Amino acid sequence: MIKQTTLLALLMLSMGAFAQRSYQITINDPDSSSHMALNEKLKSAFFKVYPTFAQADGYRTKRQVTLEFANEIPAIAGKEGEIKVNRKWAENKSQKKIEKALFEAFKKNWNSYSVDKKGGYSLTFISKDPGLDLAVRKKLIDTYFEIYPTLVKTFNDKSTHDVLFVVDTAYKAVAEASGNRILFSAGYLKAHPTDIDVVTHETMHIVQGYGYSAGPVWLTEGIADYVRYKYGVDNVGSKWSLPNYSEKQSYKNSYRITARFFAWLEQYVKPGLIANLDSQLRAHQYTEQSWVNLTGKTIDQLWEDYSKNPVVELKYNSK
Ligand SMILES: [Zn+2]
Structure with missing residues (x-):
């Protein structure tokens, strides 16, 4: 010790x-x-x-x-x-x-700086966008305190309790997580003010904390979007949904396509599968064999089964 x-x-x-x-x-x-x-x-x-x-x-x-x-x-x-x-x-x-x-x-270089604390968790919020809508700012902070403790408790209780959000005008993608920081594109937030469950997807990346070469990117992103689907606080309000199955898809398409496949796996093959894979990835124990060990089938066989009957019952949360 x-x-x-x-x-x-x-x-x-x-x-x-x-x-x-x-x-x-x-x-x-x-x-x-x-x-x-x-x-x-x-x-x-x-x-x-x-x-x-x-x-x-x-x-x-x-x-x-x-x-x-x-x-x-x-x-x-x-x-x-x-x-x-x-x-x-x-x-x-x-x-x-x-x-x-x-x-x-x-x-003074930042347009706003605040630190909020609640229930043992803290969020430092920095905005470098003078035009950031105060209502959006508040929704991002509220969503953090609503969703992040749940994700930590559900998936990885060793995860940090101190998170940093930065809204940056120079950053042009949607959002990204690194370490305990989540960078948000000011332009994206302006164009998509209802998309608050970006917080759910990105904070899940903090909880994942897989480090380098733990598994393929499609799996990491598929899990983050599956978690957004399942735990997101207002996917209805942002009109975010999992796209229907089509023959052109592959589980390697990542994001929502993979997430819908995961919802199907949880419903028909093995409940708890995704949480199990998540913890294997964090422990750097994940291999392709993990699918066989957990379900008796390879990932390709599972996708084949899914493609034959891709019906899945989906439920989205709303405010
Ligand atoms: Zn992501």
Whole structure:
């Protein structure tokens, strides 16, 4: 037990060091020799604050930052790739105070920043879209607290309780999850304000947490859409549904096509199958043989059976 804890602490330390190495700061100070202590303090504050800012900032935030001294500003200002500091202000401040002011300065780049907590779960919500509809913002937050604890309890109780949502105008796809962060396209939300169960699909990716090369992408995405189908809070309101079977389809089509096949498998072959595959994927124990072990048939045989009689009873949740 002690050994495991030590190993984890070491692992976290080395991850911290890596994060530090992947960001760079250049302090533009021709007179640096007479300000070494201050510059070291600023550098340390940068490494404490910038990785958190950049991770929260979302899409392709610059990793190389230049710091300049500027006496025309009262204290400290910052945006991606750039920090400005009033030297006189900084000289009298503790490192902690500088860190706090720096993070506050970075936050000004965002149109909104909030942290909500409920029932042991938290959601940090950042919007970089000045036009984000407040009603949509509220629905995304409410959906998180409504669905995420259920997904964690149902599929993976080791999953994080702290999630970050970022709405970004520079991001052009629909949404994506990485680590504990979900990035939403501002444009997509504007065009599809009722599609709140994107939250269900994406937070399921956090719960899945399979890591690399655990299984095929169609399976990961098929599970996330099956979960959206089954647990989604308002698929009716967003007119989201599973498309009918057609001969052109394959289970490898992924997303909703695979999800409908999974609904059929759960109904006619083996209830609980998807949760079982999900936990095998997380444990990196999934292989094609998993289908045979769980159902007595290969995935191709199962799809063949489905194609012969693809009738399935579907029920969608609504608000
Ligand atoms: Zn997905």
